Amino acid sequence: MVNSKIKYTESSIIDLLSEICDPEIPVVTIQEMGILRGVNISEDFCEVIITPTYSGCPAMGIIEQDIISLLQKHDVQNPKVKLVYSPAWTTDMMSDATKEKLRNFGIAAPLHSSCMNWMKPSDITVTCPRCASKNTRLISQFGSTACKSFYSCNDCKEPFDYFKCH
Ligand SMILES: [Zn+2]
DSSP states (O other): OOOTTTTOOHHHHHHHHTTOEETTEEEEEHHHHTOEEEEEEOSSOEEEEEOOSSTTOTHHHHHHHHHHHHHHHTTOSSEEEEEOOSSOOOGGGSOHHHHHHHHHTTEEOOOOTTHHHHOOGGGOOOOOTTTOOSOEEEEESOOSSTTEEEEEETTTOOEEEEEOOO
């Protein structure tokens, strides 16, 4: 299938979208986050399928706008965004390389998603992204955004965000 005067394909649209970063984590793209699920293209529309990382996450509205304006800028016909909630996004959709990027950005990478099903947040050992100490403590369930918790390291004394798994 093609779209527009310029011949776009599903994969060329995905290439375009790969420059869009998560508004909350500017070092990681929506593709690396596993938010970008796919593209449906036809002669008269281009539908981008994304899965929210966190229900009610305000970043999703920003991501939607970023996608639409980027596609409009590239003359893609009638761009749309479709939110798909199933299968639900989990932190397992991030690759190890993506989790490493998060760590370098100063955000503790999430544990396996299944941990939240049976563990209380206070039982989770979160590793400090700066000094790798496991001697950390939860300061607040909500960090800079609802998707993250706020922790402090007892060794290097630095506060940091922990990207919640869910
Ligand atoms: Zn530390």
